[in-house]
Amino acid sequence: MSNFRYSSIDVQAGGSIIGLNAVTNHQADIGDSDIYADPTVYPDPNLTDHIVCVTAMTLIVNPEVNITSLNTQQVINIYTGVTTNWKDVGGPNLAIVPLVKPTTSGTRALFDKYLMGGEQEMGQSVADASTVVIDTVAHTPGAIGYVTTSLVNSTVKAIDLDGVSATAQNVQAGKYRFWGFEHMYTLQNGINATTAYLDFMQTPQIQQLALNLGYISASSVSSNATQAQQASVVSTGG
Amino acid sequence: MVSSKESHDDHLKTEAATSSRCRTGIIGIQSAQLLNQESGFYQNLFQSYSSLTTGNDFLQLMNFKLNATLSDAAANPSHTQLTADQQAVQGLETRYDTLLQDYVQHDLLIHNPSQTALFDGAGHPGQDAQQSLLASSTVRTWQLYRAAQDQILQEIQNGLYQNAQTLEQQQGQLTYSDALSALRQLIQFDGRLTTYVQDATAGQQTSAMPLTSRLAAFVAL
Numbered sequence: 001m002s003n004f005r006y007s008s009i010d011v012q013a014g015g016s017i018i019g020l021n022a023v024t025n026h027q028a029d030i031g032d033s034d035i036y037a038d039p040t041v042y043p044d045p046n047l048t049d050h051i052v053c054v055t056a057m058t059l060i061v062n063p064e065v066n067i068t069s070l071n072t073q074q075v076i077n078i079y080t081g082v083t084t085n086w087k088d089v090g091g092p093n094l095a096i097v098p099l100v101k102p103t104t105s106g107t108r109a110l111f112d113k114y115l116m117g118g119e120q121e122m123g124q125s126v127a128d129a130s131t132v133v134i135d136t137v138a139h140t141p142g143a144i145g146y147v148t149t150s151l152v153n154s155t156v157k158a159i160d161l162d163g164v165s166a167t168a169q170n171v172q173a174g175k176y177r178f179w180g181f182e183h184m185y186t187l188q189n190g191i192n193a194t195t196a197y198l199d200f201m202q203t204p205q206i207q208q209l210a211l212n213l214g215y216i217s218a219s220s221v222s223s224n225a226t227q228a229q230q231a232s233v234v235s236t237g238g
Numbered sequence: 239m240v241s242s243k244e245s246h247d248d249h250l251k252t253e254a255a256t257s258s259r260c261r262t263g264i265i266g267i268q269s270a271q272l273l274n275q276e277s278g279f280y281q282n283l284f285q286s287y288s289s290l291t292t293g294n295d296f297l298q299l300m301n302f303k304l305n306a307t308l309s310d311a312a313a314n315p316s317h318t319q320l321t322a323d324q325q326a327v328q329g330l331e332t333r334y335d336t337l338l339q340d341y342v343q344h345d346l347l348i349h350n351p352s353q354t355a356l357f358d359g360a361g362h363p364g365q366d367a368q369q370s371l372l373a374s375s376t377v378r379t380w381q382l383y384r385a386a387q388d389q390i391l392q393e394i395q396n397g398l399y400q401n402a403q404t405l406e407q408q409q410g411q412l413t414y415s416d417a418l419s420a421l422r423q424l425i426q427f428d429g430r431l432t433t434y435v436q437d438a439t440a441g442q443q444t445s446a447m448p449l450t451s452r453l454a455a456f457v458a459l
Contacts, residue, residue: 036379036419049423051371109412113382118389118409181375202364218371 007193015128016106023047023185029194031185034106046188052201054216056149056179057107058166060137060156065144067091069160075115078144081122086142098123099133099145110180111146115161146178150214168216181218279353279435283428286345289337290425296334297380297421301414303327304387308406311394324391331384338380342373360437369431372424379420383413 012022016033023031024042034055037047059070067090070078077083079098087093100123101108107130112121126133130147137143138155149166152158158166161178170176184201186194200206207217307323347354347366354366386409393402 036416038415039418039422040415045426048426049372049375049419051368051375113409113412113416118386118405120408181371181378199364202367219367221374 004193004196009197013129015102015104016109017104020185023187026187029186029191030197033183033185034180035109036183037185044187048186048188050184050186050198050201051181051218052184052198053182053207053210053218054171054179054221055182056166056168056171056176056216057110057146058149058152058158058178059144059146059161060134060152060158062137062141062143063155063157064141065091065094065157067159069163071162072115072117075161076117076119079116079121079123080119094142097140097143099126099136099140099143100124101126101133101146102128104128106180107146107148110178114178148214168211168220171216172220179216179221182215276435279356280432282345282350282353283431283435286341287425287428289341289345290421290428293334293337293341294418294421294425296330296337297414297418300327300330300334300387303330304390304406304410307391307394308399308403311399311402320394324395327387327391331387334380335384338377342377346370346373357431357434360434362434362437365431365434369424369427372420372427376417376420376424379413379416383410383417386410386413 012028014022016035019028019031019033020035020037020042021031022028024037024044024047037049059075061067065086067086070089074083074089078089078096079100083089084096085093086096098121100121101111102125105128108121108128126136126145130151133145133147134151134153134156137145149158160166161176164170164176166176166178171179184198186198207219211217303323303326307320307327310319310323343349347357347369357363357365386405390402390405390410393399393405
């Protein structure tokens, strides 16, 4: 990166699909995304995936909700409107307020694929920003949402899924399945600064920084994790 | 009568010639090793590339067959027809799964440290790690698609056509596009490795060049 000291990096937020659109429309050199580029939507053969790390997602609830874990079926029931009160899943007599991210959200895509198993989400719409979800859950009695673990703070309570916490160890061991690869997509346009930046992302210092920020080193997620995940997906019918 | 100086010069020339033959021999061996290595790389890459592109065909065929099965199911076919459809999809599942497992167990760069070292030396470090990640991503997305597909087939088998149709729209299509996307990225990555092999071998040939030049000068003396 020292060869590019006069290059600047402009970062814009917006969500996974925004990132993919920006790179494929030549508005950005790199498009960050939680989701895969659907080949029918992004057919450019030069679109290249660089996996940089893994992020675990977790369910969070308002601190007044005194439960510590939900199983997959309970989550599906909550998000499909079958279960509407916390007392039905061992919590207080309080209406459940499920928060739903927009369809452009990568977190939502992972939630739908790995937890909902094809069921349609229902609930109160919320902006595609984990900080907004956290803030809304913190200030809404009975609220439940899903966010990346790296942003969870003490204003909300993270709960386990099927009795398993969203930790790096559980993801690596294949015990926890609500996680995703973090992609950086490029168009392989031969821009040296982009290549240098992508190489920089893989250096030990940046991978360590990612760990410090609550992300998981991609190389630490072995095939065991994906193998074990298969078993859990099948057993829950997801 | 040969003077002692002439004898000494002859001795030096003989030594030089012998040394030259030895060094030329070493270069010859190095070049042969390089060619063998390059040839081995291309052979491995070609095999894995062919295997993955075949996998791409299986995956697309599987999705096509699943949709055909759904169409058949809508037309109230015989139990025999549905079973045949289901077996066809499952047969493709098994073949694709075997192909992927085989690739992961044998074709990854992490199983070939000498290839990895060559890429590192040619200024393309970390290829083994990125390839392994893309392979993990391909396996993970495939497993999710397979689970969804099996569930869709089960719904059809149970006579719940509408459920199967909904599941296909809400889970099958999503997981299929992920599986296809991940596989194509892996194929694309392996395709790019051929360029890196060329860089690596070109780099080695260049580094062998000055030695050849020095030898030529020495022999001319």
